[in-house]
Amino acid sequence: MKEVMVRPERCMGCRSCEIACAVEHSESKSLFAAVGESPSPRKRIYIEYIPEHAASVPVTCRHCEDAPCTTVCPTGALSREEISRKVVHSPELCIGCWTCSMVCNYGVIGRQKEARVAVKCDLCPGREVPACVEACPTNALVYAEVKDFSGIKRAEAALKLARGMKPGSAL
Amino acid sequence: MKPKAYERSIDPATRAMLLKAEKEGIETAWDRYEKQLPQCSFGQLGVCCRNCNMGPCRIDPFGEGADKGVCGATADIIVARNLLRMIAAGAAAHSDHARDAVLTFKKMSGGEAGSYGIKDEAKLFSLAAEYGISAEDRSKEEITAELASALLAEFGKQEGPIQYTRRAPETRLRLWAELGIEPRGIDREIVECMHRTHMGVDNDATHILLHGLRTSLSDGWGGSMIATEVQDVLFGTPEPRKATVNLGVLSEDKVNVIIHGHEPILSEMIVEAAEDPTLLKLAKEKGAKGINVAGICCTGNETLMRHGTPIAGTFLQQELAVITGAVEAMVVDVQCVMPALGSLTGCYHTKFISTSPKADFPGTNRIEFHEEKAYETAKEIVRTAVENFPNRSPEKVSIPDEKQECMVGFSAEAILKALGGTPTPLIDAIAGGSVKGIGAVVGCNNVKVQHNYGHVNLVKELIKNNVLVVTTGCNAIACAEAGLLVPEAASMAGEGLKGVCEALGIPPVLHMGSCVDISRILVLASAIAKALGVDISDLPAAGAAPEWMSEKAVSIGAYVVSSGVYTVLGTVPPVLGSAAVADLLTRGLDGVVGASFAVEPDPFKAASLMLARIEEKRKALGLKA
Numbered sequence: 001m002k003e004v005m006v007r008p009e010r011c012m013g014c015r016s017c018e019i020a021c022a023v024e025h026s027e028s029k030s031l032f033a034a035v036g037e038s039p040s041p042r043k044r045i046y047i048e049y050i051p052e053h054a055a056s057v058p059v060t061c062r063h064c065e066d067a068p069c070t071t072v073c074p075t076g077a078l079s080r081e082e083i084s085r086k087v088v089h090s091p092e093l094c095i096g097c098w099t100c101s102m103v104c105n106y107g108v109i110g111r112q113k114e115a116r117v118a119v120k121c122d123l124c125p126g127r128e129v130p131a132c133v134e135a136c137p138t139n140a141l142v143y144a145e146v147k148d149f150s151g152i153k154r155a156e157a158a159l160k161l162a163r164g165m166k167p168g169s170a171l
Numbered sequence: 172m173k174p175k176a177y178e179r180s181i182d183p184a185t186r187a188m189l190l191k192a193e194k195e196g197i198e199t200a201w202d203r204y205e206k207q208l209p210q211c212s213f214g215q216l217g218v219c220c221r222n223c224n225m226g227p228c229r230i231d232p233f234g235e236g237a238d239k240g241v242c243g244a245t246a247d248i249i250v251a252r253n254l255l256r257m258i259a260a261g262a263a264a265h266s267d268h269a270r271d272a273v274l275t276f277k278k279m280s281g282g283e284a285g286s287y288g289i290k291d292e293a294k295l296f297s298l299a300a301e302y303g304i305s306a307e308d309r310s311k312e313e314i315t316a317e318l319a320s321a322l323l324a325e326f327g328k329q330e331g332p333i334q335y336t337r338r339a340p341e342t343r344l345r346l347w348a349e350l351g352i353e354p355r356g357i358d359r360e361i362v363e364c365m366h367r368t369h370m371g372v373d374n375d376a377t378h379i380l381l382h383g384l385r386t387s388l389s390d391g392w393g394g395s396m397i398a399t400e401v402q403d404v405l406f407g408t409p410e411p412r413k414a415t416v417n418l419g420v421l422s423e424d425k426v427n428v429i430i431h432g433h434e435p436i437l438s439e440m441i442v443e444a445a446e447d448p449t450l451l452k453l454a455k456e457k458g459a460k461g462i463n464v465a466g467i468c469c470t471g472n473e474t475l476m477r478h479g480t481p482i483a484g485t486f487l488q489q490e491l492a493v494i495t496g497a498v499e500a501m502v503v504d505v506q507c508v509m510p511a512l513g514s515l516t517g518c519y520h521t522k523f524i525s526t527s528p529k530a531d532f533p534g535t536n537r538i539e540f541h542e543e544k545a546y547e548t549a550k551e552i553v554r555t556a557v558e559n560f561p562n563r564s565p566e567k568v569s570i571p572d573e574k575q576e577c578m579v580g581f582s583a584e585a586i587l588k589a590l591g592g593t594p595t596p597l598i599d600a601i602a603g604g605s606v607k608g609i610g611a612v613v614g615c616n617n618v619k620v621q622h623n624y625g626h627v628n629l630v631k632e633l634i635k636n637n638v639l640v641v642t643t644g645c646n647a648i649a650c651a652e653a654g655l656l657v658p659e660a661a662s663m664a665g666e667g668l669k670g671v672c673e674a675l676g677i678p679p680v681l682h683m684g685s686c687v688d689i690s691r692i693l694v695l696a697s698a699i700a701k702a703l704g705v706d707i708s709d710l711p712a713a714g715a716a717p718e719w720m721s722e723k724a725v726s727i728g729a730y731v732v733s734s735g736v737y738t739v740l741g742t743v744p745p746v747l748g749s750a751a752v753a754d755l756l757t758r759g760l761d762g763v764v765g766a767s768f769a770v771e772p773d774p775f776k777a778a779s780l781m782l783a784r785i786e787e788k789r790k791a792l793g794l795k796a
């Protein structure tokens with residue numbers, strides 16, 4: 001399955017992903033209409049700022065294979081979809097106990113204030129590319145299979161090594 | 172699948188050149204727009220503030236993150252401040268253009284700008300009379316000099332009033348005074364916008380926006396109106412005439428000189444220089460059959476209105492004119508000139524000639540233009556174009572066939588003349604219901620709207636419903652391209668309007684000029700209101716800017732609404748990040764100035780909104796539905 005992969009070195013902290021996420025999960029799916037909606041649409045991706053590194057890092061659900069949230073959820077509101085392998089959430093089953101939030105290693109299970117239920121990334125059903133990835137102006141977010149993403153990383157690492165082999169090479 | 176060109180424009184000539192661009196691997200504004208997508212949401216909502224270096228700050232529109240900037244500014248404050256700065260920039264652009272026109276007028280009066288003269292003496296005297304400048308026992312030169320000084324003083328005035336605001340109906344003037352939005356001086360209001368939006372000055376959204384209205388009024392009834400009037404004195408008040416528009420006006424065998432930008436000070440001289448016998452002779456020597464001048468944007472509208480000089484296109488056609496491969500020189504002054512023309516002209520033989528001391532671009536041949544040597548400089552510019560003719564590569568040339576005839580030149584004076592000297596016949600037609608009202612449709616092109624789709628469909632819908640349309644700027648050019656500016660277009664109008672147009676021999680859509688000439692619409696509206704003994708806000712009239720993009724359009728929208736005319740915008744202004752500001756603009760202003768804004772991207776729905784407002788005003792005046 002494709003995952004939202006993060007290249008934190010490219011993140012400028014513009015929060016475009018957060019807004020796009022909230023708009024995608026609004027009633028109207030339009031920015032100009034979504035700002036007036038009640039309840040306010042909720043984002044499911046978070047830009048975390050690390051002051052000591054002056055770095056912004058997008059953090060979102062990793063859709064873990066052995067997801068602790070699905071294991072601890074007492075009502076089965078959080079579960080894994082068999083075919084897509086996505087970790088999905090059914091708000092109608094959610095009792096708002098926040099056990100999932102306690103065990104999530106990434107802190108990406110948020111709270112829908114008005115309905116008092118959990119909200120998390122659903123990888124934008126019906127979209128080819130999740131809204132956050134599409135909105136990212138610097139491609140800090142990439143929607144790719146892990147093997148492809150790792151392939152790119154390997155190529156980058158190999159390039160660095162190759163440069164080391166031939167000093168001064170303009171490769 | 173249809174080619175992208177079809178989604179990008181409704182105009183066949185534009186589509187043809189977009190296809191050529193694609194084939195030749197040439198990038199246009201539409202391609203650059205695609206690379207900008209998705210555009211920043213904070214920017215679109217207007218909730219980003221860069222006014223001090225504690226920022227940039229922005230407000231989370233969904234209420235989870237920051238609800239205030241570092242200084243404590245809320246979304247309401249930030250949105251209002253940003254809007255005020257847009258108005259300031261727009262008013263500055265129109266008014267600085269006006270300043271240059273007045274300075275030329277002044278230099279001319281002092282004998283320092285020999286290339287210029289007085290073309291409309293009657294207007295000179297009537298303007299002088301408005302300033303209380305006595306014509307008795309005085310030479311024309313003395314009157315001219317005194318009028319020039321009086322006009323120039325409007326810019327630096329501190330306590331008002333700006334003289335031409337006195338043209339507004341008495342009730343409107345009283346309202347402005349009561350609201351404290353009567354402009355005191357053109358430059359003063361713009362400077363105050365910058366002061367108020369500086370860190371820690373004006374931080375109440377309503378208070379900020381009221382100053383926005385005042386500043387815009389200093390544009391509409393100040394800068395823009397002065398530009399129109401002085402240009403009429405210098406170059407003649409437009410009268411109805413025929414001309415042709417669209418990219419097809421470019422010539423296969425003549426030297427093509429495009430004049431693009433906004434000020435007639437330059438374009439008037441280029442038009443004259445293109446008829447210079449020595450340059451025509453040179454053109455022949457270079458193998459050309461003559462010299463063809465064509466306009467783009469409002470400098471084109473200025474010469475179109477006064478000389479019938481053809482127009483090659485609207486704002487979004489500026490790159491496409493170069494892409495024809497047939498343009499020897501793209502001559503520009505100020506405003507709405509894309510810097511992209513630099514690299515684009517580099518792909519063809521076109522010389523990109525910048526002329527304004529205020530405006531330069533990448534990749535230009537710089538031939539700075541000064542009034543003292545206006546005609547000589549214009550000749551040098553045209554000569555540069557002529558000498559470039561042999562460099563044209565025939566294999567790169569493809570000029571679209573489309574050129575459309577149009578009838579232009581409807582200054583307020585010309586409209587009154589067509590009506591027999593008074594607005595009464597028009598008022599009678601409106602009262603009788605054959606004409607439902609007046610629609611003022613203006614504004615730019617914007618890549619967010621299919622090129623000319625908003626303009627043409629909105630105007631067609633209005634005339635179909637018996638609304639007489641007055642137009643300026645790129646809307647006027649778009650309508651001309653669509654064949655709406657010919658008397659025969661009356662056949663597209665409703666029965667009532669059709670009858671009126673046929674009786675007067677006029678098109679159902681009247682081209683009133685450039686974007687500063689929206690002041691002509693104010694003068695016309697005021698004349699009608701005064702004849703009826705009502706305020707402008709009582710008239711069955713509505714405005715629209717279906718494809719607006721520039722800050723000038725924001726100032727225009729603000730002064731049109733402040734003057735009492737309901738205005739529908741076709742693209743969303745960056746204000747929706749503040750519910751309070753959006754509500755004030757779309758509802759609250761009705762209770763303040765008797766008019767408000769609406770936003771409606773669909774031209775058919777926009778027309779319905781305008782028609783509903785016109786019907787409402789008719790009803791209030793006791794006119795039949």
